[in-house]
Amino acid sequence: MEYKYCKNDNFEDYASGRVLYSAEGVPNFPVRLINEIFGYALEYSSKKQNLCVYDPCCGGGYSLTVLGYWHQDVIEKLYGSDIDTKIMKTAKKNLSLLGSDGLDKRYAELKSLYESYGKESHREAIMSLERLRSKLTANISRELFVADCTRELPHISPDIIITDIPYGNLVDWNSDSENPLRDMLQQLAAISHRDTVLAVSMDKKQSIEHPAWLRKKKQSIGKRKFEIYLHNHNFSY
Numbered sequence: 001m002e003y004k005y006c007k008n009d010n011f012e013d014y015a016s017g018r019v020l021y022s023a024e025g026v027p028n029f030p031v032r033l034i035n036e037i038f039g040y041a042l043e044y045s046s047k048k049q050n051l052c053v054y055d056p057c058c059g060g061g062y063s064l065t066v067l068g069y070w071h072q073d074v075i076e077k078l079y080g081s082d083i084d085t086k087i088m089k090t091a092k093k094n095l096s097l098l099g100s101d102g103l104d105k106r107y108a109e110l111k112s113l114y115e116s117y118g119k120e121s122h123r124e125a126i127m128s129l130e131r132l133r134s135k136l137t138a139n140i141s142r143e144l145f146v147a148d149c150t151r152e153l154p155h156i157s158p159d160i161i162i163t164d165i166p167y168g169n170l171v172d173w174n175s176d177s178e179n180p181l182r183d184m185l186q187q188l189a190a191i192s193h194r195d196t197v198l199a200v201s202m203d204k205k206q207s208i209e210h211p212a213w214l215r216k217k218k219q220s221i222g223k224r225k226f227e228i229y230l231h232n233h234n235f236s237y
Contacts, residue, residue: 001221005039006032013128014066018121019106020097023060023090029164029201034063035070037226041160041199042074044216044228054079054158056149056188057165061091064142067162068098072138079156081147083174088146095142103133150175150183153191161188164201185210189231198229211235 011031016022042048051074055064058080068078078095082088096102107129114122147153165181166174177183188198189212198213204225208215213229 001219003032003036005043006035008032013131014069015128016062018125019110019129019132020062020065021060021090021093023087026059026062026087026090028060028062029066031066033201033221033226034066034162037199037201037228038067038071038160038162040217040219040226040228041162041197042071044230045160045197046195047159049074050076051159052077052079052157053160053162054081054156055163056081056147056153056161056184057163058082058091058144059084059087061094061144063162063164064091065094065097068095068140068142069132069135072098072136072140075138075140077141077143079158080142080144081149081153083146083148085146088144091144095144097132098136098140098142100133100136103129103136148175149187150177150180151187153187155191157191157193158196159193160197160199161192162199165206181206181208182210185213189213189235192231194231194233196231198231199226200229201226 014020014031016028053067053075058064059082061080064078064080068075080091097106110122110126110129114126200208201224204223208227212232212235214232215227215229217228219226
């Protein structure tokens with residue numbers, strides 16, 4: 001795949017478990033790829049500033065936190081939700097890293113680890129944290145809530161919805177829905193405005209077919225793919 005929006009760079013400061021918190025059994029989306037997908041979503045969005053961005057399957061909040069650092073010039077608010085109450089605790093800690101209080105708390109944790117064990121990895125993590133701190137120039141609003149995205153969601157009216165949907169290896173749907181993907185698309189359409197952009201990463205075997213969403217782009221990446229959709233103005237509930 002040829003990247004258009006995110007050049008190849010050193011992404012070590014965003015490595016899971018370094019400064020950003022990791023969660024057992026939760027895969028973290030590649031930094032370069034999530035920024036590339038967001039770039040395409042922004043391309044198709046009629047709104048370019050003060051964006052409200054929502055991830056309905058946010059897991060540990062890793063992708064949202066990365067997007068917050070990389071696109072703080074255009075993102076005004078981040079929403080994240082997940083059905084797993086335990087994993088949302090990690091998401092809360094990660095999104096706190098988009099503010100000085102969260103960074104200060106994480107610095108104290110890493111400093112304590114370095115003073116206790118003297119590991120080079122802890123020293124490097126502290127250096128990464130300070131680099132992230134220097135990049136943080138905007139105050140992005142963040143809100144997390146526990147929700148089953150196949151059921152009714154709060155009417156948050158996101159400008160961009162971006163998510164990596166469950167695909168059954170490390171992560172699977174935790175819902176009693178008979179067709180969770182279809183039901184999620186229905187619920188996302190219900191909370192969206194007429195210009196909302198939907199960006200979905202999924203397994204190549206998965207497919208999105210819902211009259212509320214019109215596909216604008218499809219791109220394969222190894223065993224995965226991402227697709228960009230616009231809200232169908234003619235769809236009626």
